Amino acid sequence: MFSKKKTNLKNTLLFRLTLLYALIFICSTITTFLIFYYRIYSVTMENVDLDLLSEITAYQKRHADRGLDGVLFGIREEAEEAASKFEFYRLAAFDGDILAATDMSAWGDIAVTTRDQLDLQPEKRIYQTIKLPGRSYDARMLSAVIGPGMVMQIGETFEDAEEYLQVFRDLFLTLFLVLIVVSIGIGWLVAGRALSDMEEVTKTAEEITRGDYDRRVQLTDQFEEIKRLGEAFNKMLDRIQQLLRSMKEINDNIAHDLRSPLTRIRGIAEMALLKEGSADDYRAMATSTVEECDNLIDLINTMLDITEAEARVNSCLEETFDLADLLRQAGELFSPISDAKQIRLEIDTPRPLPFMGDRKKMQRIVTNLIENAIKYTPESGLISVSVNVHDDMVQIAVKDTGTGISETDLPRIFERFYRCDRSRSQSGAGLGLSLARAYTRSMNGTIHVMSALNQGSTFIITFKNRA
Amino acid sequence: MGLIHDGKLQGCDFGVTGCHAGTNIMRLLLIEDDEKIALFVKTGLKEDGFAVDHVTSGADGLQLATTVPYDVAVIDLMLPEVDGLTIIREMRNRSVNTPVLILSAKRSTEERIEGLRAGSDDYLIKPFSFSELLARVQALIRRSTLAVAPTELKVADLTLNIHTRKVHRDGHEICLQPLEFSLLEYLMRNSGRIVSKTMIMEHVWDYNFNPRTNVVEARICCLRDKIDKDFDTKLIYTVRGVGYVLKEKD
Numbered sequence: 001m002f003s004k005k006k007t008n009l010k011n012t013l014l015f016r017l018t019l020l021y022a023l024i025f026i027c028s029t030i031t032t033f034l035i036f037y038y039r040i041y042s043v044t045m046e047n048v049d050l051d052l053l054s055e056i057t058a059y060q061k062r063h064a065d066r067g068l069d070g071v072l073f074g075i076r077e078e079a080e081e082a083a084s085k086f087e088f089y090r091l092a093a094f095d096g097d098i099l100a101a102t103d104m105s106a107w108g109d110i111a112v113t114t115r116d117q118l119d120l121q122p123e124k125r126i127y128q129t130i131k132l133p134g135r136s137y138d139a140r141m142l143s144a145v146i147g148p149g150m151v152m153q154i155g156e157t158f159e160d161a162e163e164y165l166q167v168f169r170d171l172f173l174t175l176f177l178v179l180i181v182v183s184i185g186i187g188w189l190v191a192g193r194a195l196s197d198m199e200e201v202t203k204t205a206e207e208i209t210r211g212d213y214d215r216r217v218q219l220t221d222q223f224e225e226i227k228r229l230g231e232a233f234n235k236m237l238d239r240i241q242q243l244l245r246s247m248k249e250i251n252d253n254i255a256h257d258l259r260s261p262l263t264r265i266r267g268i269a270e271m272a273l274l275k276e277g278s279a280d281d282y283r284a285m286a287t288s289t290v291e292e293c294d295n296l297i298d299l300i301n302t303m304l305d306i307t308e309a310e311a312r313v314n315s316c317l318e319e320t321f322d323l324a325d326l327l328r329q330a331g332e333l334f335s336p337i338s339d340a341k342q343i344r345l346e347i348d349t350p351r352p353l354p355f356m357g358d359r360k361k362m363q364r365i366v367t368n369l370i371e372n373a374i375k376y377t378p379e380s381g382l383i384s385v386s387v388n389v390h391d392d393m394v395q396i397a398v399k400d401t402g403t404g405i406s407e408t409d410l411p412r413i414f415e416r417f418y419r420c421d422r423s424r425s426q427s428g429a430g431l432g433l434s435l436a437r438a439y440t441r442s443m444n445g446t447i448h449v450m451s452a453l454n455q456g457s458t459f460i461i462t463f464k465n466r467a
Numbered sequence: 468m469g470l471i472h473d474g475k476l477q478g479c480d481f482g483v484t485g486c487h488a489g490t491n492i493m494r495l496l497l498i499e500d501d502e503k504i505a506l507f508v509k510t511g512l513k514e515d516g517f518a519v520d521h522v523t524s525g526a527d528g529l530q531l532a533t534t535v536p537y538d539v540a541v542i543d544l545m546l547p548e549v550d551g552l553t554i555i556r557e558m559r560n561r562s563v564n565t566p567v568l569i570l571s572a573k574r575s576t577e578e579r580i581e582g583l584r585a586g587s588d589d590y591l592i593k594p595f596s597f598s599e600l601l602a603r604v605q606a607l608i609r610r611s612t613l614a615v616a617p618t619e620l621k622v623a624d625l626t627l628n629i630h631t632r633k634v635h636r637d638g639h640e641i642c643l644q645p646l647e648f649s650l651l652e653y654l655m656r657n658s659g660r661i662v663s664k665t666m667i668m669e670h671v672w673d674y675n676f677n678p679r680t681n682v683v684e685a686r687i688c689c690l691r692d693k694i695d696k697d698f699d700t701k702l703i704y705t706v707r708g709v710g711y712v713l714k715e716k717d
Contacts, residue, residue: 287708290596294708297594298677304574317576332646333672336685360675367678374680432679 014191021187022180029179033172040168044161045140049127052142055154056125063147068099071146075100090153091146099150108133113143113151130155137162197222201233213241246415250303253417257299261292268292302431306416309361309438320467323355323362323394327385330366334374343377345370346384353387355394356467361439368432369398369459376457377402394465399458405451413449436461493608496540497521498528498554499570500547504593508541511597512604525549532558537565539607541600544571544582552585559586566607570595598661598709605660620655623715625694625702627655636698646671647690654703654713663710687711 009015062070075089079102090101094115104110110130118124125144132139139157146152204217216237217230272285331347338345355362366385373383381401388395405413412418414437417430440447440461451457495517499505502523509519520535522528525546532540532554540558544551555567567587571578579590588610589603620627624637632648634641643651649671654662664683668674687703695701704712 284707290708293594294677298679301574301676308575329672333674333678333682334680336689337680337682340685363674364676367674371678371680 014188014195017191017195018184018187021191022184025183025187026180029176033176037165037168037172040165041161044158044165048140048156048158048161049142052127052140052154052156053125056142056144056146056152059152059154060144060146063150068147068150071150071152072100075102078102086157086159088153088155092151092153094149094151106132107139107155110141110153110155113153115151118143118145118151132157194223194226197226198229201226201230204233208237213237213244250416254303257417258296261296261299265289265292299431302435303416306431306435306438309435309442317358317360318356319359320354320356321359321362322352323396324349324351324353324387326359326362327366327387327396330363330370331385333367334370338374338383341374341377342380343374344382345374346382348384349387350389353389353394354467355463355465357443357463358439361443365436365439365461366396366398368436369461372432372436372459373398373400373402373457376400376404381456389465392465393462395460395462397458397460399456401456404453404455404457405449406453410449410451414447492516492518493538494518494536495520495604496528496531496535496537496542496565498525498532498540498546498551499523499543500545501543504570507597508600511601515601517604523547525551525554529554529557532565533561533563538611539604540565540567541604542567542569542587544569544573552582555582555585555587564611566611568600568603568607570600596663596665596709598663599666602657602660602662602666620652620658622655622658622713623700623702625655627652636694641693643690643693646686647693650686650690651694651713654711657713659712659714661706661710661712666710683711 059071059074062074066073071091075091078087078089085106088102088104088107090104090110090112091099092112093099096112096114098112107130113126117126125142128141128143130139130141135157137158139155141153141155143151143153201217204215207215216234219227219230219234222230268285268288272282277285327347327349331345334345370383370385377383377400383398383400386397386399388397409418414433416434418434436459437447440463443463445461445463448460448462449457450460493516495512497505497508497512497519499508499521500523505521505523509521512519520531520537522531523546526548528542528546529549531537532542542551542554546554551569551571555569558565558567566589568589568591569582569587570591570593571582572593574592582590588607591600591603618629620629626635627648628634629652634643634648634651650667653667653671664681665677667683668677687705691703695703700716702713702715704714706712
C-alpha cells in the first residue's frame, strides 16, 4: 500500500513499527528461554549432586560395615560394569596414593583431593564441576572422606541431561525461527491495519486537494485514535467548507453591492457625455458621482476592516481611556439625529470608567450599535445606553424600543450583508453589526442580542477590563 | 525662484503659473506614477496657488527632493525605481526637512506607522478627496512655517475667541454647545477651504470613520441655525458631495 508512492521503506511508520514489534518479541522470547534453560540446567545439576551424595553415603556405610575390603570390592564391581566413560570411582589415601580406581582413561588428569581442601568444608565433602577433554558436556565430582585416612572420589557426567537439553535447544531454535517470522508477519499486519486507516485519511485529503470538497473520512471500525483523527479532520473540513461557502456568499454580495453603485456612476457619466447640459446639470452629476464613490469606498473599507478584525491581522492598540466619556461623546454625536426623530437617547454611565483596549474600535462598536438602534426605532421612542461593571467585567447595553428582530432573523443579523427583509429599502449595506461583532471579538469581548418583535432589541457587549 | 531645473528629467512638469496675486507661491513636489491621479492633483493644487513640479519616477523624485528647496512634498509610496519610503529616508538623511505627505493605497495602521517613522509628516490613503489633500498640505505648510495660532478667529462679522470660548456675530453673542463650538472653530480655521465630512469627523469628533447616518450634516444644520439664520449674509456653505466651507460671500 505504500510501495506505489515510492517512499523510502526505512522511513515508513509501518517498517519501524514492525521492526520494533519483532525486536520486542525476540528479546522477550530469548529471555524466557534463558530463564527456562537455566532452571532446567540447575535442577539437573542438583539431581546429579544428590545421586553422587547417595553413592558416597553408600560407600561410607559399606566401609563402616565391611571395612576397606568392602569398599575395594565395590569399586571392582563398578569397574566391571564398563561404564567408565560416564562415571568413575576412585579411592585414595590422604598422602595421594591411589588405593583403587575404575578406568579413568576418558577422564583426563584429575587430581586427588587433599585433606586440607576437605578440612575447609564443614561436612568434609567437595562438589566440583569438571571439564572433560574432547566432550561437549561437563561432569560433576564429589570427594568425601569415607574412612580414616581415605578419600573417595566419584564422578558422573551430564551426558543424560545433555541429551534432553540438546533436544530442548533444538526445539527452541526451530520454534524461535518460526516465531520470528510469525511475529514480523503479525506486526506488519497490525501496524498495516492501523496505518491503512491513516492512509485513508491521507487519501481523503488528497482528493479534497483535487477539488472534491464534499469528501469526508469514513468513520467505521478504526482504532480509537485514528477515529479521533478522522473526526477532527472531518470537523476541520466542515469548518473550512462553511468558511468557503460564506466567503462565496460574501463575494456574491460584494459583487452585487459594488455593481449597483458602479452602474449608477457609469450611467451618470454617460448621461453627461451624451447630452448637452448646463453647468448646474454637470455639477449635479459630478456631485452624485462623488457621493456614489464615497459610498463605494466606505463599503470596501468596512469590508476590509471586518476581514482584518476577523483574521486578527492588525493587533489591537492597547490604551487606557475613559469609557464613560467615549459613550457620552457617542451620544452627543447622534443627538441631532435622535432629536430630529424625537427619540430620547439616554446615556447612563458611571463617571469616570477607565478602560483598557482599542479606543477607535470601541468608538466604532458603540456608534454602530447606537446608529442601528436609531435606524430601527420609530419616532418618540427611547434608546438607552447603560453600563454595568461586575468585578473586572464591563457590560454595555444598548436598548431600544424599536421594531425588534424576528426569530428567523435573529441568528443571522451579525452576518455580513444580512438585512432583514423589511430593511432592504433602508440605506446601509448591512455591515454595521458585522463590524461591531468582528471588532468586539478582536478585543476578546462578546456580543449578544435579545429582541422581541415590535417591542425592541437590546445589544449587550461584554469585555474584560484590564485597566 | 532662480533655480535651474534639469529639464531632461522624464515626466517632469514644472508649473509655476496659476498663483494667486498677493500670496506667496508655495512650491510643491508631487511624486506620483499614476498620471491620472497626478493630473487632478496638479490641476487642483495649481488652482489653489501652488507651483507644482510633478515627476513619475522615484529616482527623478529623489533627485529633485534633495536638490530643490520645496515647501512641501506629496509622495506616493509605490513608485518605479526608488520607492517612496526610500526617498523620504534619503531626504531625512540629507537633512532635507521639507514636510512630506504620503499618498498610499495601503491602509493598515502598521503601514502608516512605518511611513511616519521613515520621516513623513502625514499619511493620506487612496482613494482620497482632493479637498482633504489640500487641507493636509496646507496644514503641513502652516506647521512648518510655525505660524502662531491666533486667539481670535474672524471671518466677516463673525468672531470666535479660543480662550474665552465666546462667539459673536455682528456684536451679538451666540451661545454654542461644546461640539458646535469645536465645529465652528474648525470651519473658521479653514475658512475659505472646503472641509469634507471625513475631515470634520476626524478633527472635531476624533472619529476616523464616517457613520452612515449623516451626523455631520445634522450638526451643521444646528450650527447654521445659530450662525446664519438670523443674518442676511450666509457664511456656511454646503458643497454638495464634497463638504462644507465657511467663507465670506464670493
